[in-house]
Amino acid sequence: MAGVAVVSGDGLVIEEALGPGTDPDGVAALATTVARHGGELGTAAGLGSLATAVLEYEGAPAVIGPLGGGASLVVVARPGTDLGGLLYLLRHHRGAIADLL
Numbered sequence: 132m133a134g135v136a137v138v139s140g141d142g143l144v145i146e147e148a149l150g151p152g153t154d155p156d157g158v159a160a161l162a163t164t165v166a167r168h169g170g171e172l173g174t175a176a177g178l179g180s181l182a183t184a185v186l187e188y189e190g191a192p193a194v195i196g197p198l199g200g201g202a203s204l205v206v207v208a209r210p211g212t213d214l215g216g217l218l219y220l221l222r223h224h225r226g227a228i229a230d231l232l
Contacts, residue, residue: 133191133207137232138162140201145232149207162195162205170197183221185214196221198229 134149138159147155169181184195191210194217197203206217221228 133209135207136162136205137198138203138205140203145202153207158205158207162203163201166195166197166203169195183218185218194218194221196225198225198232200229200232202229202232204228 134147134153136147136149136155136158137145139145140163142160142163144155144159147158149155149158165184165186166181169184173179173181181197183197186193186195192208192212192214194206194208194214195203196206204221206221208214208217
């Protein structure tokens, strides 16, 4: 992984280990907005709440996983990363990660 951050529901950095050239405050604010709007899309479409958002960019993928209470885990992966293992771990350990906050 290229980097990871835990962000609050207010769009603030709780903790981050993002790579050089990354704007942690921008990542936190925008990831919170994406998670909020993703949740609204799920509600409008009758799909329920957002579990995980996978965003594919030219440079690499990013994953946003809501942790509860508005907080989210943001993972910026390396180019070409197979996200299957990461998505599995996030799904099965989301509660334990949230308990650490």
